Amino acid sequence: MNSFVARLTTRKLSLLGFLIALDIVVAKFLSFGIWSVRVSLTFVVVFFMALWFGPLLAGIAAGCADIVGTLIFGGIGGYFFGFTISAFVGAFVYGIFFYQHKPQLWRIIVAVLINVLLIDACLNTFWLMELYHASFWALFPTRIVKELIMIPLQVVLLYFVSHNRTLQSLEKRI
Secondary structure, eight states: OHHHHHHOOHHHHHHHHHHHHHHHHHHHHSEEEETTEEEEOHHHHHHHHHHHHHHHHHHHHHHHHHHHHHHHHOOTTSOOHHHHHHHHHHHHHHHHHHTTSOOOHHHHHHHHHIIIIIIIIIIHHHHHHHHHTOOHHHHHHHHHHHHHHHHHHHHHHHHHHHTOHHHHHHHHHO
8 A cells, every 4th residue: 555655646646636627527528418328538538547547546536537527517317326336447447458558459449348348338228227217128229339339439549549649758757
């Protein structure tokens, strides 16, 4: 635990706070959809949380972003703990694949597949089922279509942002 605290400098904590705020802003203003199907670019912010801070800190930060974002802006149905769990697990998965590893294409593909198919399509559909007392199989078909469309978009976008020289040089200064 001592080495964990020693790694968290003021600069790193400030950057993590900025990424949490950015996640909230992107979730609120750069996403669209209806209550059961939403498209958002927050996965890019979560990717950088995971790449720069590792699975645990990225998971905690993504969970905090979910809680704070819901408290500030509200949400359909209000706060629901299940989506915080999904946010934590999704960031944790990215952290496992990207923290202290070069973001190679195969890593991006596997991480996106796990996040999109298991967390977004299955787990979040389960949370919606619990929250709205709807049938899983009534929600799942439209959600899985959206998620299958998102897979290539996420892979391409994460590949390009992870190979951006400016962002790579920023990582060296953290």
